[in-house]
Amino acid sequence: MHEHIQQRIQSIIQNVEQLPSLPDVVSKIINMVNDPDVSFKHVADEIAKDQAITANILKLCNSAYFSKGKEISSIDRAIVILGLKEVKDIVVIATTKSVLNKVIVGYDLARGELWKHGVAVAMLAKKIATECNQKAIADIAFTGGIIHDVGKTVLALFVQSTFKEILNTVTEKSITFQEAEKVVMGFDHQQIGEQVAIKWKFPKVLQSIVRYHHEPMNAPDDHKMIVSIVHIANTLCLMAGIGIGSDGLYHELNYDAIKLLSLKDSELEKLFADIPELMMKAKDIL
Numbered sequence: 001m002h003e004h005i006q007q008r009i010q011s012i013i014q015n016v017e018q019l020p021s022l023p024d025v026v027s028k029i030i031n032m033v034n035d036p037d038v039s040f041k042h043v044a045d046e047i048a049k050d051q052a053i054t055a056n057i058l059k060l061c062n063s064a065y066f067s068k069g070k071e072i073s074s075i076d077r078a079i080v081i082l083g084l085k086e087v088k089d090i091v092v093i094a095t096t097k098s099v100l101n102k103v104i105v106g107y108d109l110a111r112g113e114l115w116k117h118g119v120a121v122a123m124l125a126k127k128i129a130t131e132c133n134q135k136a137i138a139d140i141a142f143t144g145g146i147i148h149d150v151g152k153t154v155l156a157l158f159v160q161s162t163f164k165e166i167l168n169t170v171t172e173k174s175i176t177f178q179e180a181e182k183v184v185m186g187f188d189h190q191q192i193g194e195q196v197a198i199k200w201k202f203p204k205v206l207q208s209i210v211r212y213h214h215e216p217m218n219a220p221d222d223h224k225m226i227v228s229i230v231h232i233a234n235t236l237c238l239m240a241g242i243g244i245g246s247d248g249l250y251h252e253l254n255y256d257a258i259k260l261l262s263l264k265d266s267e268l269e270k271l272f273a274d275i276p277e278l279m280m281k282a283k284d285i286l
């Protein structure tokens with residue numbers, strides 16, 4: 001292991017200003033939506049405070065993926081037509097794009113690739129949740145899908161300088177790319193991502209999704225289901241070639257996660273086959 005790299009990553013984690021930032025409105029909205037007593041008006045007012053975000057949100061509300069066919073011209077109306085949870089996911093899309101829509105050097109992801117990957121995983125995770133009788137948490141699966149790889153934005157430079165070694169470790173030890181990150185650098189992108197989610201004041205369940213998306217069975221018991229959903233969505237999107245970088249296909253589909261969701265092979269194949277259509281619908285989000 002490269003101790004100097006481990007120390008540098010440690011110091012980034014400790015000086016949180018070095019981790020990516022997000023406007024406060026995002027965690028406010030996410031936590032408000034979790035509160036059963038929240039008023040629509042309160043949420044709408046909070047969003048409307050930020051005019052730049054509001055314009056972007058209205059555009060997204062009328063996009064093919066989110067639109068319900070009725071023109072939406074105010075946040076109040078968006079909440080009435082789409083619902084609080086959907087509007088919350090739109091707020092997440094509108095605000096995280098600038099963090100995730102970058103060139104991710106070490107992972108060899110061109111500009112926009114990590115963003116596209118996050119959106120694909122989000123949509124598929126929401127679909128899996130809905131189809132597996134987990135509709136109540138479908139919106140959380142969506143938010144988690146968007147941000148699950150945020151740690152890569154921080155770790156990229158270190159992966160770049162140790163890339164050969166990571167790849168050698170993958171072959172020598174027959175482990176996954178993310179496991180090799182930890183062996184070589186002392187940290188993997190899940191752990192850094194968790195720190196970002198903590199900095200953003202995101203709820204524990206989202207922290208778990210980011211922290212365990214490659215190892216769903218290590219998540220806390222009450223989060224295993226949702227982490228498994230995002231894990232499966234992530235692996236299927238990688239198999240479909242969306243967001244594949246230098247880590248290529250060095251990922252594994254966890255069979256306990258599939259069992260937990262009682263997904264049959266034919267259902268997994270169907271989900272996989274649905275990806276191109278979802279991507280078409282998301283064209284104006286990307």
Ligand SMILES: [Fe+2]
Binds near residue numbers: 148213214
């Ligand atoms: Fe990942």
Ligand SMILES: [Fe+2]
Binds near residue numbers: 117121148243
């Ligand atoms: Fe991913």
